[in-house]
Amino acid sequence: MRGANQSNVSEFLLLGLSRQPQQQQLLFVLFLSMYLATILGNLLILLAISMDSHLHIPMYFFLSNLSFVDICFSSTTVPKMLTNHLLGTQTISFSGCLTQMYFVFMFVDMDNFLLAVMAYDCFVALCHPLHYSTKMTHQLCALLVAGSWVIANLNVLLHTLLMAQLSFCGYNAIPHFFCDAMPLLKLSC
Numbered sequence: 001m002r003g004a005n006q007s008n009v010s011e012f013l014l015l016g017l018s019r020q021p022q023q024q025q026l027l028f029v030l031f032l033s034m035y036l037a038t039i040l041g042n043l044l045i046l047l048a049i050s051m052d053s054h055l056h057i058p059m060y061f062f063l064s065n066l067s068f069v070d071i072c073f074s075s076t077t078v079p080k081m082l083t084n085h086l087l088g089t090q091t092i093s094f095s096g097c098l099t100q101m102y103f104v105f106m107f108v109d110m111d112n113f114l115l116a117v118m119a120y121d122c123f124v125a126l127c128h129p130l131h132y133s134t135k136m137t138h139q140l141c142a143l144l145v146a147g148s149w150v151i152a153n154l155n156v157l158l159h160t161l162l163m164a165q166l167s168f169c170g171y172n173a174i175p176h177f178f179c180d181a182m183p184l185l186k187l188s189c
């Protein structure tokens, strides 16, 4: 195994979901089509919301933010997996791995925060319908979205900095298709 007996590992191996070549072919086609469907679907949502002025209300602003985050989220993991398959390699550098982890968790956090913000928007619309337009102002919407970005970034920055302190030695293969936190923690020594 590459990297064995080294005190510090400079790259990891992403083993992917399967070791059998036929299954790998199938997974490649499956992931490629799911990725393209995700990108295309979310782009259409973004396009529809920006074109139609009836949709320029808070709910659709949040929905377009969610679509944007979803595009970014898929783009942090799937392209790396697909290019590794095409190039026939499995490696990812240590800094690449940490960067990937940073963005994966940031976009996951953002997804969750945006869903919470959308739930709050629904709550105000249903429970305080008469105050809706005075409460859900553009400023508040922008503040909620910006606050979500700031908190998600701080949270993930903290975890990534802690992760960067760990030392890795010996076996450096990640049995996953992207750098997830749990496999990395298991590999640290």
Ligand SMILES: *[C@@H]1O[C@H](CO)[C@@H](O)[C@H](O)[C@H]1NC(C)=O
Residues within 6 Å of the ligand: 061, 062, 064, 065, 068, 141, 142, 145
């Ligand atoms: C995200 O939401 C903000 C605030 O509601 C809005 O101004 C912005 O256009 C949205 N971003 C996208 C990419 O739709």
